[in-house]
Amino acid sequence: MPRVSIVIPNFNQHKYLPGCVDHCWFQTHEDLELIIVDGGSTDGTKDYLRQLPQELELRESTPIMAMDAAGNIVHKRCRSYREDTHAEHPRRILKIIASETDLGRTGTYNAGFRQVTGEYCTYIVGDDLPHPHMIEELARTLDETGADLAYSDFSIVTDDDRILRLVRKPDYDFTACFAEWFHIGVSTLHRASWLQKTGLMDEEFQFANDYAHYLRMAMHGARFVHVPRVLYSVRFHGAMTQHEESCRLAFLAREFLAGGEPGLKPGA
DSSP states (O other): OOOEEEEEEESSOTTTHHHHHHHHHTOSOSOEEEEEEEESOOSSHHHHHHHHHHHHTTSTTOOEEEEETTOOEEEEEOOOOOTTSOTTSOSEEEEEEEESSOOOHHHHHHHHHTTOOSSEEEEOOTTOEEOTTHHHHHHHHHHHHOOSEEEEEEEEEOTTOOEEEEEOOOOOOHIIIIISSOOSOSOEEEETTHHHHSOBOOTTOSSSHHHHHHHHHHHTTOOEEEEEEEEEEEOOOOOHHHHHHHHHHHHHHHHHHTTOOOOOOOBO
């Protein structure tokens, strides 16, 4: 199966980040590129990321690169992959991008997307937990259907990982998934070629950046497919700013349905 790139944007989430990294690292999908982007954390994240490459050097199948915010490599180790070694971690690439300054919420996402080399890509925020088969199932769906983006159901969990409820998403329809409200959700995988077709995330949107990103894809003809399985756990941190941005994007989607031009600009 094709390589999948996972971007983990992080800012002051050291409490949760190791668990998120483990859930990404131990995905059942074989070929993964994990890109961790820290936007100037002050909570101990830097120390964790500093020792992470050395910790993973014990796994001989792991090419490791640590990078600065400009994408310059500051640490690199790459040994040849051996099929008979560490089969539980087949074909893994780790990239760490550490910024001394706050890149902004969406800027942190984009710093990771600029380093993507996989055919498919996604983001997973540092306090969420992808289920072990998430990437494998969504990648297989893209392969089998030819769709541009696959999304699944997910659960909402508490700070101590207790499940509050399951969120079932609708099968794809532009009106239902974008114009009425954002119903694509957080458990997604899309073809990385769309980063060139429609650009990176729009940094005008700091909270509903995924809504804006996927809406722009839909306005330019991307095909979406729903996988009706719970493959992700999200810790929901609601904010009025996110609600306001979502309302604005739903309005733009309705304007588009009425025959208007796509009112969204690509990210830089």
